[in-house]
Amino acid sequence: MAHPQIGLSMLYCLSQPFKKMIPQIPKHKIAYIELVDDGLHELNKQRINLLKDVKTTHDLKYSVHAPFAGVNISLRHGLLSNATLKRLKKSITWTRELDGYMWIFHPGMMTGISMFYPRADWKRNIKRVRLLAKFARDAGIEIALENVMGMFVMKNVDDFKRFYSETDENVSVALDTGHANINGQVESFLTEIPDRIIHVHAHDNDGKSDNHLGIGCGTINWKSVVDLLRKASYDRKIIVESVENVEQSIRKLKQLFS
Numbered sequence: 001m002a003h004p005q006i007g008l009s010m011l012y013c014l015s016q017p018f019k020k021m022i023p024q025i026p027k028h029k030i031a032y033i034e035l036v037d038d039g040l041h042e043l044n045k046q047r048i049n050l051l052k053d054v055k056t057t058h059d060l061k062y063s064v065h066a067p068f069a070g071v072n073i074s075l076r077h078g079l080l081s082n083a084t085l086k087r088l089k090k091s092i093t094w095t096r097e098l099d100g101y102m103w104i105f106h107p108g109m110m111t112g113i114s115m116f117y118p119r120a121d122w123k124r125n126i127k128r129v130r131l132l133a134k135f136a137r138d139a140g141i142e143i144a145l146e147n148v149m150g151m152f153v154m155k156n157v158d159d160f161k162r163f164y165s166e167t168d169e170n171v172s173v174a175l176d177t178g179h180a181n182i183n184g185q186v187e188s189f190l191t192e193i194p195d196r197i198i199h200v201h202a203h204d205n206d207g208k209s210d211n212h213l214g215i216g217c218g219t220i221n222w223k224s225v226v227d228l229l230r231k232a233s234y235d236r237k238i239i240v241e242s243v244e245n246v247e248q249s250i251r252k253l254k255q256l257f258s
């Protein structure tokens, strides 16, 4: 039977220096580790080498979360947009160097001037997703576009459906359960576009703020999430992206799937 694998995002220790994060990777006895290419854990050549050693020693597989702080792929063409895309492409290149199996990124977002240019953020989002998808294909890296909330242009399942209806770019989805919960969309994603989902970020919240709580510490109905993933024969990764109760969250997910 289809059986997902539980992984862990190192997001929970993003406040700590990179050197303190490294020894925590093998501590959890988890084979699938998601690295966050941002903040104090931003990747570079030297860090890639350190991570490769950990990978070999402990027989791990990495996925990489793209930079997201201050990143908006919907920006109008210009210096900021060029720098953003250059940085994101670099992140895809690091993923390849790490022999990573997946690169996860966020869609574009609206800004303070969006009201003057209706649909412009949406259109540029499609264009840039296509561009990054092509770059990743050429690099041999699988990518997934994550549902977010707030000012982002792709939040609900209808945004993703609209995306697929307007372009032939078949970029897959990283379902973020916490983000979906804020938009009341957890079940919608899992029932309406289950075949598009190739990666899952598991964390919980109160339905209002994105506080990346432990599994079962918020309002998400995990029994239903697991039932729907089973129904969809989901057999890829479920990455715990909680920033507290990490061990407890891993145990809880394993229990739910046992």
Ligand SMILES: [Mn+2]
Pocket (backbone or CB within 6 Å): 146, 176, 201, 241
């Ligand atoms: Mn996420």
